[in-house]
Amino acid sequence: MTYVVTDNCIKCKYTDCVEVCPVDCFYEGENMLVINPEECIDCGVCEPECPIDAIKPEEENLIEFIELNKKYAEIWPNINEKKDAPLDAEKYEDMDDKYPKLFSAKAGS
Numbered sequence: 001m002t003y004v005v006t007d008n009c010i011k012c013k014y015t016d017c018v019e020v021c022p023v024d025c026f027y028e029g030e031n032m033l034v035i036n037p038e039e040c041i042d043c044g045v046c047e048p049e050c051p052i053d054a055i056k057p058e059e060e061n062l063i064e065f066i067e068l069n070k071k072y073a074e075i076w077p078n079i080n081e082k083k084d085a086p087l088d089a090e091k092y093e094d095m096d097d098k099y100p101k102l103f104s105a106k107a108g109s
Contacts, residue, residue, distance in 0.1 A: 001058045002040040003047060005033050006065045007099035008054035011092035012085060013108075017046035017055060019082040028079040028108030029072055031086070036073035037066065052093050068099075076107045 009032040018026045018033070025039035026046075035046075037058070047055045058066055092098065 001042055002037040002066075003035055003042065003044065003055050004037070004058050004062050004065050004069050005035055006054050006056055006062065007032075007097070007103070008052050009033055009050075010098040010102050011095075012052050012054070012089045014051055014054075014085045014089065015079065015082045016049040016051060018079050020045045020049050021080070024078060024080040025073075026079050027073045027076040029076050030104040030106040030108055032103070033079065033108075034069040034072045034076065037070055039073075064099075072105070077109075079108065 011031050013032055015033065022043060022045070023039055023041050025036045027034050027036060035055075044057070047057070056062060092102070
């Protein structure tokens, strides 16, 4: 089992999780993060660090996000240091169903 970033992360992109990851398995898109399932060691330290509950243990009902994480972890750059969240992140924290309407496939910086 691995951990997966869900659509709660879209437009929020808090990076508290990145700072605690012992294997640097996070990858950065323009408006969200993903976890590389091949690199994740299932330690779970990232899950409680996410202030918006965007990280979940892999479950069958998350297949769409499992595939999204796998796909974009191969394309986006690795991130291993905490960054400031987007200025308007709080505006999106409680929004539901952000994927696919708010998702950006562009790589982060």
